[in-house]
Amino acid sequence: MAAALSPLCKKLQTIDPNEEVDTLVVDGATLTTTNFVNLDEARGLATFLTDTGVTLVDCRELSAVNFVN
Secondary structure, three states, X not given: OOOOOOHHHHHHOXXXXXXXXXXXXXXXXXXXXXXXXXXXXXOOEEEEEOOOOEEEEEHHHXXXXXXXX
């Protein structure tokens, strides 16, 4: 059974694919991203695009997401 999703993971469930996101804070480290791709709810993995590729993040380790207006 999958672990319960954090409030930030639940917020990602409502975001459209390709939503612009410029930074994430994951386990205390800031990561530069360009877009949200999707959330695999069963595994708790959020996928984001960066300038150099794709980043997979355990959404339970996300402490901040900066969306572009």
